[in-house]
Amino acid sequence: MILFFSTFKLSYICVMGILRKTKSVKILLDEFEKQSTAISAITLIERFHLNMNKTTIYRILDKLEDDGFLHSFLGKNGHKWYAKCIGCTNVEHHDIHPHFQCLDCGKVDCLPTDVLIPNIPNRKVDVSQILIQGKCEECFS
Amino acid sequence: MILFFSTFKLSYICVMGILRKTKSVKILLDEFEKQSTAISAITLIERFHLNMNKTTIYRILDKLEDDGFLHSFLGKNGHKWYAKCIGCTNVEHHDIHPHFQCLDCGKVDCLPTDVLIPNIPNRKVDVSQILIQGKCEECFS
DNA sequence: TATTTAATGCAACTTTGTTGCATTAGTTAA
DNA sequence: TTAACTAATGCAACAAAGTTGCATTAAATA
Numbered sequence: 001m002i003l004f005f006s007t008f009k010l011s012y013i014c015v016m017g018i019l020r021k022t023k024s025v026k027i028l029l030d031e032f033e034k035q036s037t038a039i040s041a042i043t044l045i046e047r048f049h050l051n052m053n054k055t056t057i058y059r060i061l062d063k064l065e066d067d068g069f070l071h072s073f074l075g076k077n078g079h080k081w082y083a084k085c086i087g088c089t090n091v092e093h094h095d096i097h098p099h100f101q102c103l104d105c106g107k108v109d110c111l112p113t114d115v116l117i118p119n120i121p122n123r124k125v126d127v128s129q130i131l132i133q134g135k136c137e138e139c140f141s
Numbered sequence: 142m143i144l145f146f147s148t149f150k151l152s153y154i155c156v157m158g159i160l161r162k163t164k165s166v167k168i169l170l171d172e173f174e175k176q177s178t179a180i181s182a183i184t185l186i187e188r189f190h191l192n193m194n195k196t197t198i199y200r201i202l203d204k205l206e207d208d209g210f211l212h213s214f215l216g217k218n219g220h221k222w223y224a225k226c227i228g229c230t231n232v233e234h235h236d237i238h239p240h241f242q243c244l245d246c247g248k249v250d251c252l253p254t255d256v257l258i259p260n261i262p263n264r265k266v267d268v269s270q271i272l273i274q275g276k277c278e279e280c281f282s
Numbered sequence: 283t284a285t286t287t288a289a290t291g292c293a294a295c296t297t298t299g300t301t302g303c304a305t306t307a308g309t310t311a312a
Numbered sequence: 313t314t315a316a317c318t319a320a321t322g323c324a325a326c327a328a329a330g331t332t333g334c335a336t337t338a339a340a341t342a
Contacts, residue, residue, distance in 0.1 A: 019287095019288060019289085019339090019340090020287095020288055020289065020338085020339050020340070021339075021340095022288090022289060022290080022338080022339070023338095024289080024290075025289090041329080041330085042328090042329075045329095052290080052291085053290065053291050053292070054329090054330080055290075055291070055292080055330090055331080055332090056289075056290055056291075058329095058330065058331080059289080059290085060289090074215055074219050077219075077328095077329095078215050078218075078219025078220070078221070078298090078329090079219070079328095079329075080219070080329085080330085098269075100261065100264065103267060111261065113259070113261075117273060118254070120241065120252065120254075120273070122278045122281055123241065123275055123276060123277055123278060123281060124275045124276040124281055125273055125274075125275040126244060126274050126275040126276070127273075127274040127275070128239075128271065128272065128273045128274065129270075129271070129272045129273075129274070130269065130270070130271050130272075131269065131270040131271075131272075132258060132261070132266055132268075132269045132270075133266075133267050133268040133269065133270070134264055134265045134266040134267040134268070135264060135265040135267070136264055137263045137264060140263055140264060140265055160308090160309090160319060160320085161307085161308050161309070161318095161319060161320065162308075162309095163307080163308065163319090163320060163321080164307095165320080165321075166320090182298080182299085183297090183298075186298095193321080193322085194321065194322050194323070195298090195299085196299090196300080196301090196321075196322070196323080197320075197321055197322075199298095199299065199300080200320080200321085201320090219298090219329090220298075221298085221299090
């Protein structure tokens with residue numbers, strides 16, 4: 001199924017999870033469009049608790065990940081973070097890149113670098129998560 | 142301060158966190174001595190809830206990490222895992238290696254491979270966590 | 283506009299981990 | 313060996329992140 005999200009400057013999203021263009025979905029898609037860094041589920045709950053319930057937020061994030069629109073990963077304290085995918089579909093996620101979390105301000109960025117995970121004898125590698133922690137550009141100086 | 146743990150086949154641990162050789166400390170040290178793979182905090186709580194309180198387990202793990210005897214990292218669901226360090230001290234952890242978690246059986250191993258995290262312009266890299274997920278030797282065949 | 287059902291809100295719950303405080307038990311010194 | 317000191321423990325209550333079930337609401341469509 002294919003939906004047209006013209007107002008979000010997305011040409012289309014191939015959808016399995018998200019079926020209806022609700023207010024909540026619009027708000028969250030909008031947020032990921034305008035923010036380039038990753039956003040944690042908790043931050044979204046703080047930011048939009050007046051607009052929608054936390055359950056709704058968790059469910060929409062889940063679906064957007066299934067759809068290949070967002071990818072998720074675990075930050076510092078095991079908190080879940082989300083960021084826009086590049087070239088992913090509902091069949092497979094392709095954007096395996098490291099994430100950088102600033103230990104001062106907590107911000108998380110996707111690093112454009114591709115990291116090659118070597119094959120490991122007798123094991124099948126499905127996913128790899130690389131979280132680099134340190135000081136970001138702003139907190140470095 | 143230096144304590145002698147002869148019964149655990151450790152020559153010594155340079156200690157800042159652990160000061161007293163209590164029953165609980167002995168049990169946990171023993172467990173890490175005899176198991177080569179990583180162990181999650183939750184597993185230890187399940188395994189030893191008759192011997193000691195979960196608070197005690199969390200506190201001892203914390204201290205053993207401070208001491209450079211264990212290192213910790215986050216697995217699949219943000220759960221905390223612990224494994225023995227190699228060549229770490231209470232001043233600095235040196236053993237930055239990837240961890241492999243089997244998505245079938247959940248087991249986590251430390252991979253001996255060293256992974257080089259490239260410097261990133263304008264950022265200071267402190268720690269890097271690499272979690273590779275897939276199928277382990279046993280679950281692969 | 284009516285119908286269908288995906289999506290939502292809410293409350294209650296689960297899981298992992300933390301905190302404060304009274305009690306227990308290692309360690310050290312007499 | 314014993315007494316004194318205080319680190320370590322157990323317990324209960326709490327906190328935060330995330331999940332579940334179910335009644336209600338609101339997109340999509342016919």
